[in-house]
Amino acid sequence: MENIHNALEKLATFSSCPSDIGVTRILYTKEDLAARAYFLELSRDLGLEVKVDAIGNTFARWKGQQPDLAAIGTGSHIDAIPHSGKYDGTVGVFGGLAAIDQLQQEGFQPKRSIEVLMFTAEEPTRFGIGCLGSRVLSGQLSPASARTLSDPQGQYLNEVRKAAGFTGALDSVLLPDNYYHAFIELHIEQGPILEKEELDIGIVSKIAAPSTLKVKLKGEGGHAGCVLMPDRKDAGCAAAEIALAVEQIARSSASPDTVATTGILEIQPAAVNSIPKAAYMEIDLRDTQIETRDKALTSLQDQIRYITGKRNVEHSMELLNCDPPAICDSNLVETIQNICENLNYSSKVMISRAYHDSLFMAQRFPTTMIFIPSKDGISHRPDEYSSPRQIDKGVRVLAQTLKTLSSSFNL
Ligand code: HGY
Ligand code: MN
Ligand code: MN
Numbered sequence: 001m002e003n004i005h006n007a008l009e010k011l012a013t014f015s016s017c018p019s020d021i022g023v024t025r026i027l028y029t030k031e032d033l034a035a036r037a038y039f040l041e042l043s044r045d046l047g048l049e050v051k052v053d054a055i056g057n058t059f060a061r062w063k064g065q066q067p068d069l070a071a072i073g074t075g076s077h078i079d080a081i082p083h084s085g086k087y088d089g090t091v092g093v094f095g096g097l098a099a100i101d102q103l104q105q106e107g108f109q110p111k112r113s114i115e116v117l118m119f120t121a122e123e124p125t126r127f128g129i130g131c132l133g134s135r136v137l138s139g140q141l142s143p144a145s146a147r148t149l150s151d152p153q154g155q156y157l158n159e160v161r162k163a164a165g166f167t168g169a170l171d172s173v174l175l176p177d178n179y180y181h182a183f184i185e186l187h188i189e190q191g192p193i194l195e196k197e198e199l200d201i202g203i204v205s206k207i208a209a210p211s212t213l214k215v216k217l218k219g220e221g222g223h224a225g226c227v228l229m230p231d232r233k234d235a236g237c238a239a240a241e242i243a244l245a246v247e248q249i250a251r252s253s254a255s256p257d258t259v260a261t262t263g264i265l266e267i268q269p270a271a272v273n274s275i276p277k278a279a280y281m282e283i284d285l286r287d288t289q290i291e292t293r294d295k296a297l298t299s300l301q302d303q304i305r306y307i308t309g310k311r312n313v314e315h316s317m318e319l320l321n322c323d324p325p326a327i328c329d330s331n332l333v334e335t336i337q338n339i340c341e342n343l344n345y346s347s348k349v350m351i352s353r354a355y356h357d358s359l360f361m362a363q364r365f366p367t368t369m370i371f372i373p374s375k376d377g378i379s380h381r382p383d384e385y386s387s388p389r390q391i392d393k394g395v396r397v398l399a400q401t402l403k404t405l406s407s408s409f410n411l
Pocket of ligand 3: 077
């Protein structure tokens, strides 16, 4: 395989935005399909057996000497939110291929098969829900629920995926029990801790619990000059007050791990001399503890009812997802700690504040994640960066982990 750094640079060119304002690679777009084809090309170059499921999850398997045994899985995603970076997800997908390449070069032969899984749509950009591919293959999202998903243009998942060439039955996506013996995801930290503490590797013990709340607001609109203030039902002001409530609820939470963001806030008709008649919001609220996450979510929903009530603005809320945190497998964590020690890499066991496909893989299989540092803790921005040296260390740890796990009949 060509060196991973060149491969990541080439992958970044499959983007719907100019490279000076980041990488944008949205599910089932031509850029996404070109990136998928590139992954398949590199997988075939390594002699891996590839298959693609009905929603686009892509599997590249290095067959082991005992192919009937549950495989060792690794992987991540290659979709990228608008104007983001080159490394979120991609390091885990191409790192999986690079790890296999390393093991093949040293003449290693796995007993258990090793499989790189490229998940479809880890990002929520197109259909509003994160981890679409891993939710369906883990059984967390039923095919029936998946079929109800539509994108901002009103196109439903089924029509879009079939138009992109993914025509199988969604019912066939669910992975059988014991499909994987273990699953390991290599990913950038997307936070500042490893860099601040000058550590090479993070090993994930827990993945935070995410939730997404959709809010629609309907006021009365009207002429910006002729409707006096007491007569207004301004959906834009209601949205603004709700956005501040989102921030206030997170800041005042008993848990320092409660975080909340109004990532989408649109008003209609968006004309300077027209009172906003409608507003649309998507709110991301998380915590590492489900109790404090749910407490914050409940108070947010109460606040939305209170604010819209006093402003005479109609509202509707839809909880798009409200997931439990994932507890990673302690045996796997320990195995990777030992590998880091043997490689003389500094490491720490830590929590992931970002969610990942491993959040759902952990519901079905023993799972953990390997983190590498993010420069200044930046992610989901064009200046997201991890150095070649940091990426190489992550790939090295992943390769040794895959080697260890695929040689053993138990963890
Ligand atoms: O939002 C997240 O935590 C992930 O990066 N999609
Ligand atoms: Mn991301
Ligand atoms: Mn990611």
